[in-house]
Amino acid sequence: MRENIHRFFRAARGAGVHVSPAESIDAMRAVAQVGLSDRTILRDALLLTLAKSQDEKLALGDCFDLFFSQPELRQDQSESDTHDCSHDADQSSPSGASSEAGESQPSEGLGPLAQMLLSQDRNAVAAAIASAAGTASLSDIRYSTQRGIFSSRILDAMGLQRLRDDLDELTATNPALAERLRDALDALREAVRDTVSQGLALYAREEAENLRNDILRNAPLARIERRQVAEMRALIRQIARRLRERYSKTRKRQRRGHLDVRRTIRRNAAWGGVPFLTAWKRKHRDRPRIVAICDVSGSVAQVSDFFLLLIHSLHEVVDDVHSFAFSSHLIEVSEILEKKSPEEAMAEIMSKVGFGSSDYGSSLVDFEKDFMSTLTPRTTVIVLGDARSNNLDPRADILRRISERSKRLVWLNPEGRLAWGFGDSEMPRYATFCSVVRQCATAQQLERAVSDIVATYQ
Amino acid sequence: MAEQKPSTAIEAVESGLAAQGYIASRQIATAVYLSQQIEKPILVEGPAGVGKTELAKAIAAWRGMKMIRLQCYEGLDEAKALYEWKYAKQLLYTQILKDKLGEVLGGAQTLHAALSRLHDFGDVFFSKEFVEPRPLLQALEQPGGCVLLIDEIDKSDAEFESLLLEILSDFQVTIPELGTVSAVTPPTVILTSNSERDLGDALKRRCLHLHIGFPEQRLEERIVESRVPGISQTLRRQMVGFIHEIRSLDLKKLPSVSETIDWARVLVLLQASELDTEIVKDTLNVLLKYEADIEAASPQITTFIAKAARSNVFG
Numbered sequence: 001m002r003e004n005i006h007r008f009f010r011a012a013r014g015a016g017v018h019v020s021p022a023e024s025i026d027a028m029r030a031v032a033q034v035g036l037s038d039r040t041i042l043r044d045a046l047l048l049t050l051a052k053s054q055d056e057k058l059a060l061g062d063c064f065d066l067f068f069s070q071p072e073l074r075q076d077q078s079e080s081d082t083h084d085c086s087h088d089a090d091q092s093s094p095s096g097a098s099s100e101a102g103e104s105q106p107s108e109g110l111g112p113l114a115q116m117l118l119s120q121d122r123n124a125v126a127a128a129i130a131s132a133a134g135t136a137s138l139s140d141i142r143y144s145t146q147r148g149i150f151s152s153r154i155l156d157a158m159g160l161q162r163l164r165d166d167l168d169e170l171t172a173t174n175p176a177l178a179e180r181l182r183d184a185l186d187a188l189r190e191a192v193r194d195t196v197s198q199g200l201a202l203y204a205r206e207e208a209e210n211l212r213n214d215i216l217r218n219a220p221l222a223r224i225e226r227r228q229v230a231e232m233r234a235l236i237r238q239i240a241r242r243l244r245e246r247y248s249k250t251r252k253r254q255r256r257g258h259l260d261v262r263r264t265i266r267r268n269a270a271w272g273g274v275p276f277l278t279a280w281k282r283k284h285r286d287r288p289r290i291v292a293i294c295d296v297s298g299s300v301a302q303v304s305d306f307f308l309l310l311i312h313s314l315h316e317v318v319d320d321v322h323s324f325a326f327s328s329h330l331i332e333v334s335e336i337l338e339k340k341s342p343e344e345a346m347a348e349i350m351s352k353v354g355f356g357s358s359d360y361g362s363s364l365v366d367f368e369k370d371f372m373s374t375l376t377p378r379t380t381v382i383v384l385g386d387a388r389s390n391n392l393d394p395r396a397d398i399l400r401r402i403s404e405r406s407k408r409l410v411w412l413n414p415e416g417r418l419a420w421g422f423g424d425s426e427m428p429r430y431a432t433f434c435s436v437v438r439q440c441a442t443a444q445q446l447e448r449a450v451s452d453i454v455a456t457y458q
Numbered sequence: 459m460a461e462q463k464p465s466t467a468i469e470a471v472e473s474g475l476a477a478q479g480y481i482a483s484r485q486i487a488t489a490v491y492l493s494q495q496i497e498k499p500i501l502v503e504g505p506a507g508v509g510k511t512e513l514a515k516a517i518a519a520w521r522g523m524k525m526i527r528l529q530c531y532e533g534l535d536e537a538k539a540l541y542e543w544k545y546a547k548q549l550l551y552t553q554i555l556k557d558k559l560g561e562v563l564g565g566a567q568t569l570h571a572a573l574s575r576l577h578d579f580g581d582v583f584f585s586k587e588f589v590e591p592r593p594l595l596q597a598l599e600q601p602g603g604c605v606l607l608i609d610e611i612d613k614s615d616a617e618f619e620s621l622l623l624e625i626l627s628d629f630q631v632t633i634p635e636l637g638t639v640s641a642v643t644p645p646t647v648i649l650t651s652n653s654e655r656d657l658g659d660a661l662k663r664r665c666l667h668l669h670i671g672f673p674e675q676r677l678e679e680r681i682v683e684s685r686v687p688g689i690s691q692t693l694r695r696q697m698v699g700f701i702h703e704i705r706s707l708d709l710k711k712l713p714s715v716s717e718t719i720d721w722a723r724v725l726v727l728l729q730a731s732e733l734d735t736e737i738v739k740d741t742l743n744v745l746l747k748y749e750a751d752i753e754a755a756s757p758q759i760t761t762f763i764a765k766a767a768r769s770n771v772f773g
Contacts, residue, residue, distance in 0.1 A: 023663060026496065033495040034464040034488070041465060044488040052662040054503070054669050245656060276545050 005031060008046070008067050010139045014203035015063040017056045023049065039068065066202060110170075111162035117184035118177070125188065129195055132157035138199040142207045150196045155189070217444045221303045222414055232443065233342060236306050239447045240313035247317045247454045287319035288457045289378055291406070293367065295385030296349060297327035297358035303414045303440070305346050307384050310450055312337045317454055322374045325349050326363035327356035332371065358388065360426065361395040368398050375405040380453055384412045384440070387420070387427040394426040396433065403433040408456065412440035412449055467491055480509065480516035481681045489668040490517060499626050499647035501611075501657075501665035507714030508670045510650040511609055517646060518605040526600075526645075527607045528593040530614035536621060540631060542590045548583050584635040594625055595639065603643035611661075612654040619661045626664040672714060675702055681715060686722040696733045697722060699766030704745065704755060713745040720744050733763050 005028065009019050019027075027049040034045045043064050051057040116124050136153035163185065170178035216228065216235055224232055263279035292311055294304035304325070311321055325333045331353055336345045375381065381402055387394075403409040411434045413420065413427060420427035431437045440449050472487040482490070490513075493500045502510045518525035528539055552559075566572035591599060597606040608622070625631055629641035649665060651657060673681065678698050682689065698718065705712050713721075721744045730737050738759050746752045 020663065026498065029496045030492050033492060034468075037463075038465050040484065041468065041488055044485050045492060048485075048489050048492060048666045048668060052659070052667050057667075057669060271545065271549065274549075 002028075007139060008064070009050075011063055011067050011202040012050060012060055014139075014205055014207070015059045016206040016209070017050060017060050017063070018052075019050055063202065066198070110166045111159055113159040113163045114166045114181060117163075117181060117188060120184075125191070128158055129154065129188075129192060133195055133199065138196065139203050141196070141199050142204050143211075144200060144204075144208070147193075147196050147200060150199070151189070151192050154192050154196070158188075218442050220414075220441045221306055221443065221446070222299065222441065224302060232306065233309065235443055236310050236446075237313060239443065240310055243314060243447070243451055243454065244317050246451070288317065288380060288454050289319055289376065290321045290453070291371075291374055291379050291381045292321060292323045293330070293363075293381065293383045293385075294323065294325050295327065295358055295360075296325045296354045297356060299388070300358075300384065300386050300414055301350065301354060303446075304384055305342075306443070307412070307440075307446060308333075308337055308346075309342050310446060311382075314450075314454070322371070324367065324371065325353050326358070326366070327353050328359045328362065329353065329356075330363040330366035330371075357390050358385070359392050360385070360387065360389040361393040364395045364398040364402075368401065372402075372405070375402065377405070377407060379406045380408045380410060380456070381406045382410045382412060382453065383430075383434075384414075386413055386415045386425065387411075387430055388424050389426050391424045394429055396426070396429045399430055400433045403435075408435040408453075409433060410435060410449070410453060411437045412446075413437065414441045415439070416441070464491070474520040475513075475516045476684070478516040478519045479684050480512055481677060481684055482513070482516075483670075483673065483677060486513065486668065486670065489666055493646065493666055497629075497644050499649060499665045500668050501649045501651065501662065502668045502670060503651050503653055504670035505672070505712065505714055506652055507716035508672060509715055510670060511607065513670075514605055514607040514648040514650075517648070521605070521646075523602065523646070524600060524604045525607060526593050526597045526604050527609060529609050530611050530618070532613060532615060534614050534618055537592070539592050539594050539618070540621065541592055541595045541633060543584070544588045544590050548588055551583065586636065589633070589636070594622075595631060597645045597647075598625070598629065598631065598639055598641040600645065601642050604645045606645045606647045608647065608649045610652060611649045612651040612657065616658065619658050623660055623664065626661070672705060672712070675699065678702075678715065678718060682718060682722050685719045686726060688726045689722050690731065693725060693730065693732055694722070696763070696766050697725060700733060700738070700762050701745070703758075703762040703765055707755060707758070709746065709751045709754060710748045711746070711751065717745050733766070735760050735763065738763065 006024075009024050009027070012019050027046055030045045030049045031042065034041050036042060043061070046064060047057055047060055051060045110118070113128075116128065132154045135157045136150060138150055138154070141147075141150055163181075167178055167181055167185075170181060212231075213235060216231060219228075221232070258281040260279045260281045264275055264277070265273060267277050267279055268275050290311060292308065294300075294308060296304050308323055308325075311318070311323070314321075321334065322332065323334045323337060324330050333345075333349050336348050339345075340348065383399075399409070411427075411430060415425070415427075417439055419425060420431075427437070436452075438445070438449055440446055468484070468487045468491045471491050472482055472484070475482045475487070475490070489500050492498070502513065504510055514527075515525060517523075563572045563575055566575055589595075593606070597604055611619070611622075626647060629644045630638050632638045672678075675698055678701070679694055682694050682698060701713055701718050701721075721741065724741050724744050725737070728737065728741070739756065742752050742755065742759075746755060
C-alpha cells in the first residue's frame with residue numbers, strides 16, 4: 001500500500017498538483033494517522049495535505065477517484081466474469097469432466113502466463129498486469145502516441161514470448177486448448193490496453209495540457225480556429241493572473257537614508273520628542289495608466305479582442321484603462337468592456353465600429369478631437385494595429401502630438417517586421433514617434449509586451 | 459487517544475464541535491483531527507461568513523483552551539504581532555535607577571572602568587520584564603496550550619507571511635536580544651483567508667489546506683437548528699431551500715451561513731410560520747447586502763418559494 005501511495009503522488013503530479021518531497025512526507029504522516037481502512041477519510045486526508053488551492057483540490061479529488069477506483073472495478077468485473085465462467089464450466093462439465101484428467105496434463109508443460117490464463121484466475125491476472133506495468137514504468141508515459149509501446153512492453157514483461165511458443169506448440173497438439181488460450185490472450189491484450197489508457201489519463205494529463213498550451217501560446221492569434229477561442233481566453237486569463245501576481249505587490253518602496261522629520265516627531269511625541277522610533281521617507285510608485293487604441297478592422301480584430309481582454313483583467317495592477325476601438329472612426333469602449341462579458345462586449349464593439357476598412361487618419365482625428373484630455377504625462381499609450389490605412393492620409397502629425405503628451409507610446413503590430421512599409425503599411429512613418437514598436441502576433445508576444453509596459457512603472 | 463480508531467476519533471471531533479454549536483462537515487472534522495495529530499496549522503479558505511472564524515472559537519471552547527486572536531491588516535508588523543520593547547518602562551526605570559547607577563559607577567576612576575562595570579550588570583534593560591508580548595508570543599507562552607487564530611491573513615503584507623513561517627513550522631520565535639523562545643505547549647493554529655490575494659507557497663506548504671464552501675442543504679438545516687432552536691421544522695426547510703435557490707443566481711455577494719442564521723432569527727422574531735412573498739420581500743435586506751442584488755433577486759422570489767416548497771415534499 002505504501003507503494004501505491006507513492007504512485008499516487010506521481011499521479012498527483014501528473015494532474016498538475018505540485019507535490020514536493022516535504023509535502024509527501026506530511027501526507028505519509030497523515031496517512032499513517034488515519035489509516036487506510038476508510039477511503040473517504042483517506043481521501044480527505046490526502047486532499048488536506050497535498051492540495052493548496054480549491055482548483056488543486058478538485059483536480060486531486062478526480063485523480064484520487066480515478067486512481068483508487070480502478071482495482072475495485074476490475075474486481076467487480078472479475079467477479080461477474082467468474083460467474084460467467086462458472087456458468088460455462090457448468091455447461092461444459094458433462095463433456096469437460098471426462099476430459100479434465102486428459103486436459104490437465106498438457107498444461108503442465110506450459111509457461112506461467114499460459115497457465116494463469118487457462119486457470120481463469122482473474123485476480124492473479126490483474127495482479128500480474130499491475131506488476132508488469134510497474135516493471136515497464138507505466139508512470140513515465142507522457143503522450144498518447146506512446147500507448148502502443150507501453151502496451152507491448154507490459155505484455156513482454158508478462159512473458160508474451162513464452163506464451164507464443166506455447167500457442168504454436170498447442171496448435172499442433174491440442175487445437176481446442178489453443179483456441180481457448182488465444183481467446184484469453186485477446187482478452188488480456190484488451191485489459192492491458194485499458195490499463196495503459198488509464199495510466200495515460202493519470203500520469204500524462206499535465207504534460208499533454210502543457211504541450212497544448214505551448215502550441216497555443218505560439219499560434220498566431222489572428223488565424224486561430226473558432227473552437228480554440230475559448231481555450232485561448234482561458235490562456236489569456238492565466239497570463240493575466242500571472243502578471244497580476246508579479247506586479248501587484250511592491251507598491252511602496254522604502255527609500256532608506258531620507259528621514260521623514262515630520263512623521264518622526266509626531267510618532268515620538270510620547271517620549272518628549274526623543275526619537276526612539278524613526279520614520280523614513282517612502283517613495284510611492286505610480287500604477288500604470290493606460291490608454292489603448294485598438295484597430296478592430298477585419299485583419300486585426302481577433303488580436304485586439306485578446307489584447308483588450310488581457311488589459312481589462314489587470315485591475316489590480318493597472319490603475320485606470322481607457323480603451324478605444326476604431327476601424328473607420330473611433331469610439332471609447334471602456335464601459336462596454338467593464339460591464340459585459342468578454343463575448344458580449346466584443347460583439348457589441350464589432351457591431352458599432354467593426355468590419356469597416358480601416359482609416360487611421362480619420363480615427364486619429366476623432367481621438368484628438370474628443371479624447372486628447374485622457375492623456376497625462378504619466379500615461380502609456382498603446383496602439384494596436386497593422387498600420388494599413390488603405391492609402392489614406394495617415395496623419396502622423398497627430399500621433400506626434402499624442403506621443404508628446406504622454407509618457408510612452410507603444411505600437412504593437414500583429415504583422416511581421418518584414419511586411420512593415422510594404423503595400424499600404426504606414427508603419428515606418430508612425431514608428432518615428434513611438435517609444436517602442438514591436439511585433440505582437442501570439443499570446444506569448446502579447447504577454448511580453450504587456451509585461452514590459454507594466455514593468456516600466458515598477 | 460492513540461489507540462482509538464481514526465474514524466471514531468473524527469466522529470468524536472464532530473460531536474465535540476457540535477456540542478459547542480458548530481456543526482462541522484466530515485472534512486472539517488478530519489482537518490481538525492489531523493492538525494492535532496501531526497501538529498500542523500490549518501489554513502482555512504472560503505467565502506466570507508461560512509464560519510471560518512467560528513471554527514477556531516468552537517475548537518477553543520471544546521478543548522477548554524484560551525483563544526488568542528490576531529487580526530491581520532495591511533501594515534501589520536513585528537511590533538504589533540510578535541513583541542515590542544516597553545520603551546516607556548525602560549525610560550522610566552533608568553530615570554528612577556539613576557542614583558543607584560551613580561553608586562555603582564561611583565567607584566570607577568576612568569570611563570573604561572565604568573563601562574566594564576556596566577557590562578557586569580548584564581542586559582538588565584533588555585530582559586524578559588521589558589518585553590511586551592503580542593499575540594504570537596503570548597500564544598507560545600501559554601502553559602496549557604491555546605488556539606491561535608490568525609484572522610484574514612490575506613489582508614496582511616507579503617513580508618508578514620515570512621515572519622509567520624518560523625512559528626508555523628517549529629512553534630518558536632527568535633528575538634535577537636533574548637534568543638529563541640519555543641512554545642511551552644504547541645498551540646493549535648488556525649489561519650483564515652478570503653483569497654483576496656494568493657498566499658505564498660512557503661506558507662501554504664506548512665499548513666493543512668481546508669476549503670469551507672457553502673454547506674449542503676441538510677448540513678445547513680442542522681446548522682440553523684443548532685443556532686436558532688426556536689424555528690419550526692417546515693420553516694427551516696423552506697428558508698434553507700430558498701437560500702440555496704438564491705445562491706444559484708449571479709450576485710455580487712452570495713448569502714452565506716451567517717446570513718442564513720441572521721435571517722432565521724429575523725423570521726422567528728417576526729413569528730413567521732412559513733415563507734410567503736410578502737415577508738421575504740420585507741426581509742430580503744438581511745440576506746442580500748447590495749441594492750443591485752436585491753433588485754436582481756426580487757422578481758424571482760415567488761418562483762423560488764414555490765421551488766423550495768416543492769423540494770420539501772420530496773426531500
